[in-house]
Amino acid sequence: MSEPNPAPNNLTPAVLDELRTLVGPHGLIAEQNQLQTYECDGLTNFRTMPGAVVLPRTTAEVADVVSLCAKYAVPFVARGAGTGLSGGSLPTEHCIVIGLSRLNRILSVDLENSRVHVEPGVTNTGVTSAVKAEGYFYAPDPSSQTVCTIGGNLAENAGGAHCLKYGFTTTHVLGCEVVLPSGEVMWFGSEHGVVDTPGYDLAGVFIGSEGTLGVATRAVLRVLRKPEAVQTLLAAFDTTTGAAQTVSDIIASGMLPSAMEMMDRISITAAEAAVHAGYPECTALLLVELDGPLAEVNAQMVQVREFCTKNGAWEQRLAQTDAERALVWKGRKAAFAAMGRVSPNYIVQDGVIPRTALPRVLARMDEMSAETGLRIANVFHAGDGNLHPMVLYDRTIEGEEDRALILSYDILRLCVDAGGSITGEHGVGREKQCVMSYQFHEPDLATMQRVRRAFDPQNIANPEKLFPTPRLCGERRHGAYIPHPVEAAGIAEVF
Amino acid sequence: MSTNSNPLPSADAIGLAPQSVLQELVQLGGSTKSAFDAHHAPEMGLMDQCVHCGFCLPACPTYALWNEEMDSPRGRIWMMRKGALGEAPLDANFQLHMDNCLGCMACMTACPSGVQYNKLIEDTRGQVERHTERPxxxxxxxxxxxxxxxxxxxxxxxxxxxxxxxxxxxxxxxxxxxxxxxxxxxxxxxxxLLPVVPLNPFYSLPAEVSAKSHKRGRVGMLSGCVQSAYFSHVNAATARVLAAEGFEVVIPQEQECCGALAMHTGLEESAAAHAKQMIAVFEHAGVDTIVINSAGCGSTMKEYGHLLRDDPTWAARAAAFSARCKDISEILAEHEPVNRRHPLPLRIVYHDACHLRHAQQVFAEPRKVLARIAGLEVVELPDPNLCCGSAGVYNLLHPESAEQLGDIKAEQMLSVNVQAVVSANPGCLLQIMSSLRRRGEAELPAFHMVELVDASIRGLSVEQLLHGKRSLDV
Incomplete structure (x- = not known):
């Protein structure tokens, strides 16, 4: 399937002037050194200067900007807090970045119906903060939750440690207002938070579409009652196999913990340096959290501890207070960001494997680490098989960044080979689009592309993401990219 | 990055695109294109510690106000990096965003990677002063x-x-x-923001105050500029508490300004001159510890080691001096009290000065010291990490944004329903009171943490504390 080339610069000075009248001088960023701060998100390996950044304050402003983009065929990329790890909000050349950070109001809290109506720039934690005092919480909890925004969570269908029991973002969004790539505004799902609406599940299509189908400007979120009891156990193992077997045993017994996390030695060291959580030093640290009625949690925790002992845990520690539990989680959630303390550079990957493949895949990863001479740190949601291997490297050593990237993609292929997937919750974005064709066959990708084109016939919404293209994946490139003349002319953009 | 003709096989399939890394490497070695001069340019190594995770965004007061990347710590570090790589000029925009930073260092508390933003922004400010114009x-x-x-x-x-x-x-x-x-x-x-000026501004503490109980040490005390001119009662209370707790207190009369203001606004030479004077004065005093009751001064004095790092005659002395500096709450927290604390039935809010909580990571200590006072109920603000907008002279240089932050703080102050506000920095208290007045609210009685300890040791009643004359006796 061929697609029109989004590369020409349609963002002319005249269009910029129009843009300025739409969002006002304080809503537009067009100076070079200011724009540079928007050239990447949480993944800094890929950087592109945007043509302009707008910071609208209302849905109407977003719709106006998108309409302008549609009129002049200017690509746009939505951005929340810029914490994404797959380059989802990486700008496209000559694009307009639509920053939703100023759409950050909580519009209403309706606890009788367990729902909260928010704008997309509200942080994930901000939702819980609004309902915490009344004993409620918002369940999806990506590690960057204090920073990342609901709009980004919708785009990536964000998960988190507790999604093992509670499900991903898509389970918790009752409806969302979306500005389509045409500039039209509509609701997917229910504006009033009704649980199921007839017809196609467009909210289901939209959530996780990585900004390629439109821009969310409001969302009605489901919030949950805090469980009666929560218990968090830390168990230290000498082998990852022991920890992995414990995870399998727990699930096989019919229990559904709210979270089961594993950290390896390097991750423990980094998190400990950042947060001083008091983690035991070990090869594999397993964190099991149970929640629910007190009696049930107590009974299940006995069983969990038996499994830990059986599989060789040499230390088991139950968090005694809420503060202790918060500290345990703070360490776990800071683990990626704290890698800066043990390695100058790193790449976080996000593969998924069947839980039962865990020991085998981990063992293979150890071998790959030895073969390449690059350290791999591991933090993962062990309960649902979502791995976050981090390839550590030093950019100043010649060739090491190349090798690290190759290794990180090889790890994804290993996941696919094991019957898994290339992403659990970070999204494909720019980073993983070239391994999409390893997981999917052409007809699958073509079908997805048809869905995309139904929403965005001009291919202006986050155009260079998600799908593999020869422009980004086919050419071997070192240093600055030089497009093939045929591509540059916009003739050959096929996949 | 590899440019050889025999690349690793899978590079073809995945289309590696790490951009401009080679360019970065070239410049790391030579830095010929850097927009900074060579004198204390912000260090690339310190910038590299930033992994761009964004955890600092919600902690940053200017990001909270404007939600713009270039007014966040992550964005500022990115701009510094671009400057260092020669990819952006030190122009009016650069100056604007560096100036906008309050220097509250809340980002350092929030940062999982331990980025030393204080060093980066201070070195950058020096460069801004040297290379950009002001109207x-x-x-x-x-x-x-x-x-x-x-x-x-x-x-x-x-x-x-x-x-x-x-x-x-x-x-x-x-x-x-x-x-x-x-x-x-x-x-x-x-x-x-004017403080209520005392009628006897020329009062000053004696050069030495002897220990009033079994001697536990000999400490030097900073008297400060604003503190000694307009808050002499806080200095007096500090000396009284230290003496009561068994410390011989030396207050060198020839001490001048610590240089905080100069250091936080990029006037490095002036800051260095102040630092040397201060170090020399306290070396001469022969004390084990230098006690400071003003958060901004304390954070500056603890950074003398960095400020004078490449001055061969001063580097080691400065580092040794910085290591001996302690906030009054630190020294009180680490020594078990020898005097009885009388009850003080009062509901107060403890407001963290950023230069204490974030820049010095001192937040448990003042709470520990206050917790020893029976009857004193210490409540927390909804968002204790957020700067009140005072930030040294920030509220005099950037009154609009400082007022917006002051408004947020005033709102939070009113929400906790207390009888008094306690902080370790006079600037914060003036800012908060000014914000309350602007809203048409009554001011709250404001105290330094050490004044409460002093009142408790002396057995003052709540009435005497709130409405009595503040003593200058030592």
Whole structure:
């Protein structure tokens, strides 16, 4: 399937002037050194200067900007807090970045119906903060939750440690207002938070579409009652196999913990340096959290501890207070960001494997680490098989960044080979689009592309993401990219 | 990055695109293109510790106000990096976003990677001062600030007309008349932030105060500029508490300004001169520890080691000096009290000065010290990490944004329903009171943490503490 080339610069000075009248001088960023701060998100390996950044304050402003983009065929990329790890909000050349950070109001809290109506720039934690005092919480909890925004969570269908029991973002969004790539505004799902609406599940299509189908400007979120009891156990193992077997045993017994996390030695060291959580030093640290009625949690925790002992845990520690539990989680959630303390550079990957493949895949990863001479740190949601291997490297050593990237993609292929997937919750974005064709066959990708084109016939919404293209994946490139003349002319953009 | 003709096989399939890394490497070695000069340029190694995760965004007061990447710590570090790589000039935009930073260091508390933003921003500010222009009025205003604040004797002389202005009823009249609204914003902000000047601004502490109980050490004490001119009662309370707790207190009379103001605004030479004077004075005093009761001064003095790092005669002395500096709450927290603490039944809020909580990571200590006072109920603000907008002279240089932050803080102050506000920094207290007044709310009684300890040791009643005269006896 061929697609029109989004590369020409349609963002002319005249269009910029129009843009300025739409969002006002304080809503537009067009100076070079200011724009540079928007050239990447949480993944800094890929950087592109945007043509302009707008910071609208209302849905109407977003719709106006998108309409302008549609009129002049200017690509746009939505951005929340810029914490994404797959380059989802990486700008496209000559694009307009639509920053939703100023759409950050909580519009209403309706606890009788367990729902909260928010704008997309509200942080994930901000939702819980609004309902915490009344004993409620918002369940999806990506590690960057204090920073990342609901709009980004919708785009990536964000998960988190507790999604093992509670499900991903898509389970918790009752409806969302979306500005389509045409500039039209509509609701997917229910504006009033009704649980199921007839017809196609467009909210289901939209959530996780990585900004390629439109821009969310409001969302009605489901919030949950805090469980009666929560218990968090830390168990230290000498082998990852022991920890992995414990995870399998727990699930096989019919229990559904709210979270089961594993950290390896390097991750423990980094998190400990950042947060001083008091983690035991070990090869594999397993964190099991149970929640629910007190009696049930107590009974299940006995069983969990038996499994830990059986599989060789040499230390088991139950968090005694809420503060202790918060500290345990703070360490776990800071683990990626704290890698800066043990390695100058790193790449976080996000593969998924069947839980039962865990020991085998981990063992293979150890071998790959030895073969390449690059350290791999591991933090993962062990309960649902979502791995976050981090390839550590030093950019100043010649060739090491190349090798690290190759290794990180090889790890994804290993996941696919094991019957898994290339992403659990970070999204494909720019980073993983070239391994999409390893997981999917052409007809699958073509079908997805048809869905995309139904929403965005001009291919202006986050155009260079998600799908593999020869422009980004086919050419071997070192240093600055030089497009093939045929591509540059916009003739050959096929996949 | 590899440029050889025999690349690893899978590179083809995945289309590696790490951009401009080679370019970065070339410049790391030579830095010929850097927009910074070689003297204390922000270090690339420190910038590399930033992994761009964004955890600092919600902690940053200017990001909270404007939600713009370039007014976040992550964005500022990115701009510094671009400057260092020669990919962006040090122009008016660069100056604007570095100036906008309050220097509250809340980002350092939030940062999982341990980025030393304090060092980066201070080195960058020096570069901004050397390489960017300021409009004449801005320059003049800054010169005026630097000609007054760091000079305690000038502040004391200014105290006389100020005391008359405040006590003659003129201030009340001026504030009620609305005439202040006609002044440029910066000047009206200055009036709004005036402390209540004491009638005896020329009071100063004696050079030495002997220990009043079994001697536990000999400490030096910083008297400060604003603190000694307008908050002498806080200094007196500090000396009384230290003496009561068994410390011989040395207050070198020749000490001058610590250089905080200069250091936080990029005037490195001036800051260094102040630092050397301070170090020499306290070396001469022969003390184990230097006790500081002002958060901004404390954070500066603890950074002398960094400031003078490549001065061969001073580097080691500065590092040793910095290691001996302690906030008053630190020294009180680490020594078990020898005096009985009398009860003080009072509900207060403890407001963290950023230069204590974030820049010095001192937040448990003042709470520990206050917890020893029976009956004292210490409540927390909803968002204790957020700066009140005072930030040294920030509220005099950037009154609009400082007022917006002050409004947020005032709102939070009112939400906790307390009888008094306690903090370790006079600037914060003035800022908070000014924000309360702007909302038409009554001011709250404001104290330094050490004043409460002092009142508790001396057995003052709540009534005496709230309404009595603040003692200058030591």
């Amino acid at each position: 004449p009025l801005d320059r003049l205003y800054r010169q005026m600030l630097f000609a007054t604040f760091p000079h305690k004797n000038r502040l004391k002389i200014m105290g006389i007309p100020l005391a008359i202005y405040q006590r003659s009823g003129l201030q009340t009249l001026v504030r009620a008349s609305g005439v202040l609204n006609l002044l440029p914003k910066r000047l009206s902000a200055m009036e709004n």
